Amino acid sequence: MGDMLGAESPHGNLPGAWIEPRGLLNHRKWSPASMAALHVAREAVAASGWSKEELEDAALVVGTSRGNAAGWLGPWPERRPFKLMAASNTIHSEPATAISIELGIFGPNHVLASGCSAGLDALGVGKMMIDSGLVERALVVAVDLPLVPLLLDNYANSGLLAKSMRLNPFSADTGGFIPGEGAAAIALSSVEEGVLRLEYFANNSDGADPVGVPKNGGRTMRLLKKAVEICGKPGAICPHATGTAIQARSERMFYSQENFPEGGTMHLLKPFIGHTVGASGLLESAILLRFMSDSKLPPNLEGTVGTGGWNVFSEAIPCVGPVFKLAHGMGGHNAVAVFETTS
Known part of the structure; x- marks a missing residue:
């Protein structure tokens, strides 16, 4: 991670995975996590072919564990500072807020923060809302940017970080995970074959x-x-x-x-x-x-x-x-x- 965090980082010799290009995550208003979420949300909506009217009534479910830790617990390039609680981007719900505003989604809105299961849980909640007849469509988004020095310090102190680039989870010598940035979106529908x-x-x-x-x-x-x-x-x-x-x-x-x-x-x-x-x-x-x-x-x-x-x-x-x-x-x-x- 030295290529991203700098050679002076105590985690510089450990493997990590991050989103490139970094410009995708930069914005003067929205947090880096919100920008990652917005990017994949737009891709999923475009692939779904949903009209503006169909999108307005859709549900939006976002899963995230660390919310907006990136750009909040540490500085982020090209991002103006915000005072704590002065704007929504100091809390978990901002990615959903950003997607709702930018894409015009006004249906049910949920944010789940159930740790490493948050993304899959968001998919389940989207399915349940469709199955219950509450909505015909649900946009499900998940995002986390855990390569933040304070978070990495805590992972490392708990002995959770892998030292080898070769991750082999069920091998005899497995001993840690490789932290990675990620975002994904899936469009669910009950009306499209x-x-x-x-x-x-x-x-x-x-x-x-x-x-x-x-x-x-x-x-x-x-x-x-x-x-x-x-x-x-x-x-x-x-x-x-x-x-x-x-x-x-x-x-x-x-x-x-x-x-x-x-x-x-x-x-x-x-x-x-x-x-x-x-x-x-x-x-x-x-x-x-x-x-x-x-x-x-x-x-x-x-x-x-x-x-x-x-x-x-x-x-x-x-x-x-x-x-x-x-x-x-x-x-x-x-x-x-x-x-x-x-x-």
Whole structure:
């Protein structure tokens, strides 16, 4: 991260992933996180083909863990300073406010801050609003820019940061995550035919520890069993798999051969993009869906190992059966989304 934070940074020799070009994040009013969110929101709306009138009535759901830490807890180039609480960009809700104002979205508006699960939870809330008949369309956005010195100091002091550029979450020597900036947006609709479907979403809480992961794997298996009961056995799974040893220990339990004797394929995406914290669940979902739109599933980085009876391939493979995406937030928050192709 020395290339971005400077050689004098105590984290300069550690790997990280950030958005280029940096100009995408610069604005005299909106925060860097809001600018990243706006960029992907505009892309998703353009791809959806929604009219101005359709967009006005849509729901907007934003997921973020660290909100506007970037540009608030530390200086940001080309950004004028704001006094604390003098403007909305000192709080989590500003990305949603910026999107609503800039894109003209006046429907239900929600911001979720459920840690590293925030992006996937935002997708679930969007689905629930559509399924309930509240709206016909929902724009779901997730963003986090965690490469802030104060945040990195705390991650490092907790022993959570990886020292190697080669992230291999289920390998024996895994010991930390690679922090990454990320933003993603997905347009959900009940009225437009397509080849992709968000079939199911659910979340729960371990209720065991304010920050930790239970040694017994927590209540994730309850989520998975219910998802299997409703959607069928997964053809593929994309785990949270941050790279920390404690996360790997927990996930090995619920992806074990005992729980999934038939296995399937496993797709680990953080070795490519790093851990984008609250954006990770939605960003990885967007990657999965892009491959699924071509009836494929993404490759794993060469040399990546899996766990249990799951197969790990280093090339793109055909998409067969339901695809499960998992996310977990510190404090024992678990979420699962199930995607399917309709053709």
